[in-house]
Amino acid sequence: MATNKELLNSNKAPEPVGLYPHARRVGTLLFLSGVGPRERGSKTIPGVELDEQGNILSYDIEAQCHSVFRNVRAILEDAGSSWDSLVDVTVFLTNMKDDFATYNRLYAEYFADNQPCRTTVEVNKLPTPIAIELKCIAMID
Template structure:
């Protein structure tokens, strides 16, 4: 059984000592993926004050970017959105962000029959409002 470590140039660099994904047999495990822009590591929709303190975020911009980042890791790994079997979503503001996130998720994941769990967390490792943890299964 192969244990392939996958690092993707077209996805944001991990914020720690871990790969973007790892394939074990027919399963592909993605590390937590956030909405940072791969080209410059910026976080779309974040507004900071003069001291650099986060003032607000745009969950729609972050959703679009994190979904694109997940797609990039899947494609670089030889998988597709349709291969997803389990998605765990972490939000930092369930009350404020769930409605927009849920709508955008339904659009981006149309035709994907993955199980999904959404939980609220106090914080994520960087100033992001959403992170996805995914598992895909290869059919061949």
């Protein structure tokens, strides 16, 4: 059984919204916590317009997809892994009906050379006003 357990945080990805690391290394596997499209150091979410109470008025799923993929890449690289080392991706969408086609097209572009296993599910809501979140597992040396 692997005894190498290390908590890892990226200084490029958005700060966690709770008590959890960006990633945890166990042996040769790297488990990422849920990663959304927020920007580091702010509450800004690319492509999201909020009202005064913080409710979503409108959002751009394409902008959120690009941002969440950037955040995942930053965490992987800061942890000593890489995009090509991803082996499993779970995707949470808040609006499968309207957003799946755009997300699926962008996913195919980002993962053209590496095709990890993938599960995509619709959820009612995510902890922050975002439309997409990824949960990933990667190999690490």
